[in-house]
Amino acid sequence: MFTKSRLIWLGLFALLALFPLVVTTPTWTSIIMFALLYMAITTSWNMFSGYSGYVALGAACFFGTGAYTAALLAKHWNVPASGDLFWLIPLAGIMAMAVALPIGLIALRVRRHTFVVITIAIFFVFQLSAINASFTGGTSGLQLPFLPWGFQDFNVPFYYLAFAMVVVATLLSAWVRQTRFGLQLMAIRDDEDRALGLGVRVWAVKLSGFVMSAFIIGCAGALYAIYQGQIYPQFVFNPLFDISVALMAFLGGFGTLAGPLLGAFVLETLQLWLTENYSSGSLYLIIFGALFLLVIIFMPQGVVVYVKDRVTKREDRERSLIADNEAQIAGAPQ
């Protein structure tokens, strides 16, 4: 039950849970809150894109949909400026899933590069609609009820909601990984046509994975909207968001469980810390670019896989076993 790796997981999550009790500076609780938000988003994104190999650059569609759903519902239902606003979060997640369904029906018909391009195109449809439609408030965005909470503790409920999202996303991702469904997603990643020829219902598997991954991202968008109190189309439908999420997953380890968590935590914390301390909004882009190049060149499968392979000496072990077996089935030394 309590294997070594599970204890490490529990320990790290406990640290994150205790963080706002130890560090109460609003600057830092806000930074880690955003890191948690990105950890949840990236993990959820990875649950489809990482496992299936379908790199979707349209996570912002779901994030923005979640944010606008929360803002519009708060406005039309006259939700008071209190903790009641948080009930909108799961509704925003469901709305993101509803939006993911038609997107998936269109985009999942194509593969690889074409899929990436189609998801980007769909993203811009969303951004432009948010800017131009009348019910979204156009470029001036939408206001949400302003929460009259004290400055010192303002971040805490948001922090724990984001933390809960990380826990849910991680459990969901871990669970998918050990179901038959997850196995089928990974088979699709490696060779979709072969999987089809082994009885995998690739279309249904892909679509349900895509829709499932939208839920947490929509929830995160709603939390962001409530936290900011004001949303603008260019910030909730942000192309940099799409790319950040993919970069975070690639940096940590695309298709792994721990990778997206690590990548999102490191990159988001680093970015906010740099912005905070050097007040240069774009310094992080240069650092990220360099970091990303290094990772792609030296550990293309991401930090987590690289370290794990080194620790377990995977290649050496495999090579000798394979050579042994080769000699055995071929009946001749190689």
Add this chain to the structure above:
Amino acid sequence: MSFLLEAKGISRAFGGVQALNDCSLHVEKGSIAGLIGPNGSGKTTLFNVITGYVRPDQGLVNFAGEDVTNARPDEIFSKGVGRTFQLTRIFGRMSVLENMLVATQRDESWLKGLTRSMSSASEVDAAMDMLEFVGIAKLAKLQAGSLSYGQRKLLELAYVLIANPEVILLDEPAGGVNLTLINEIASKIRLLNKEQKKTFLIVEHNMEFVMNLCDSVTVVNQGHTLMSGTPVEVRADKRVLDAYLGGGEEEEN
């Protein structure tokens, strides 16, 4: 006489290339059938049509008395037609055992996959038995992508077998593997045919392999069925020799 698998009058063009032109083939239940022909004669295309990867322009495919002409690959697999590919296709970044598990259920709804675990104990046992049968059980935990070419062939054979299909289509099972392994694969096929009454349809360029193993052989040339018969008949037929060596008739066309 009833045929387990039958393709009748299949035609298929890719652009201006007529890959198959009124091509027919039948496989008797419980037999090992061979499919031979020169390079580019349409053997693999015929495989793709039978297994649903390519739709024919014309013609019918029957399996166990049922019309499966326009069925999808997953549907055809669930009915009991398994196949391997000419260039072996395995799931490279999954473990050998996971590769096996993908195929364990021939007909399971996708919704059930969401709620059940990756494998049951009995599925793992069956998978390990099958890996043992082909001789790569010790490699079960390794990444499939690191296997050698011959081991990949064995793995592909194993995971097609695990779903217990009635007929198995093998696309060049002996291509690119050494002699010992060729004999090994031939003896496995014979064993499965004899003991489990599995039906095989085999595309192969290695004539010795085909002639020793198969009960009947179909020859295709330029997308058209040239003849079919026992290995002895095929060997004696002048048209077959012409097709392979480029005889008079073809040159005059």
